[in-house]
Amino acid sequence: MTDRKTQLAENLARVEERISAACEAAGRKREDVTLIVVTKTYPASDVRLLHELGIRHVAENRDQDAAPKAAACADLDLTWHFVGQLQTNKVRSVASYAHLVQSIDRLKLVTALSAAAVRTGRELGCLIQVALDAGAGERGERGGVAPDGIEELAGAVAAAPGLRLDGLMTVAPLAGPYAGRERAAFDRLMEFSSSLRAAHPAANMVSAGMSADLEDAVAAGATHVRIGTAVLGDRPRLG
Numbered sequence: 001m002t003d004r005k006t007q008l009a010e011n012l013a014r015v016e017e018r019i020s021a022a023c024e025a026a027g028r029k030r031e032d033v034t035l036i037v038v039t040k041t042y043p044a045s046d047v048r049l050l051h052e053l054g055i056r057h058v059a060e061n062r063d064q065d066a067a068p069k070a071a072a073c074a075d076l077d078l079t080w081h082f083v084g085q086l087q088t089n090k091v092r093s094v095a096s097y098a099h100l101v102q103s104i105d106r107l108k109l110v111t112a113l114s115a116a117a118v119r120t121g122r123e124l125g126c127l128i129q130v131a132l133d134a135g136a137g138e139r140g141e142r143g144g145v146a147p148d149g150i151e152e153l154a155g156a157v158a159a160a161p162g163l164r165l166d167g168l169m170t171v172a173p174l175a176g177p178y179a180g181r182e183r184a185a186f187d188r189l190m191e192f193s194s195s196l197r198a199a200h201p202a203a204n205m206v207s208a209g210m211s212a213d214l215e216d217a218v219a220a221g222a223t224h225v226r227i228g229t230a231v232l233g234d235r236p237r238l239g
């Protein structure tokens with residue numbers, strides 16, 4: 001193996017151990033949690049190595065980086081998740097390679113994504129991004145809709161041609177009442193997920209947990225964790 005592949009394999013093994021331990025502690029089955037590797041700022045060659053190491057879910061947060069990377073890896077059976085704040089002028093590009101968009105946080109985005117999905121003839125999975133630190137009617141600093149906006153957005157996604165409502169996503173807030181309380185934040189997200197599933201039973205994805213807080217997310221009940229630095233290393237810049 002190349003040095004990079006060995007390094008990625010070791011990092012993946014450590015992350016796998018953490019997820020397994022967290023599942024065991026929570027009395028959950030390992031296969032109920034999907035690892036998504038966030039490859040932002042890292043090259044397509046890393047995505048290829050990760051695929052060789054068994055990874056099938058990758059995530060990106062900027063269309064400028066993601067579009068060429070997805071094109072360079074189009075021969076691989078990968079599921080691409082888009083997890084960044086999304087401008088409507090990037091929607092057509094994102095809809096051409098992403099299988100899921102986890103950052104749905106406003107109606108305008110639903111309309112644009114629906115049109116793009118229909119145009120390309122693909123079905124796009126959608127997660128509503130919840131900003132636990134946003135006040136009623138507001139959006140979060142890092143994207144996301146305030147909790148009081150979940151229901152309306154979910155209804156819009158469910159009714160939109162070309163889109164499939166898959167569940168909820170959050171990023172643990174750095175500020176506000178949940179700052180430093182990741183477990184409480186993820187428990188709150190699970191409550192919103194329960195309400196959502198009452199109306200939309202198939203929307204059972206709960207995407208929460210990153211390198212620093214994946215244990216809290218698994219304990220709370222997350223079905224998907226999004227791990228970047230713990231697998232790929234520290235990013236050269238904020239991304």
Ligand SMILES: *Cc1c(COP(=O)(O)O)cnc(C)c1O
Nearest residue numbers: 038061083210211226227228229
């Ligand atoms: C970068 C990013 C992650 C991964 O964060 P790490 O701390 O590197 O594991 C997860 N989710 C989103 C939305 C991100 O932008």
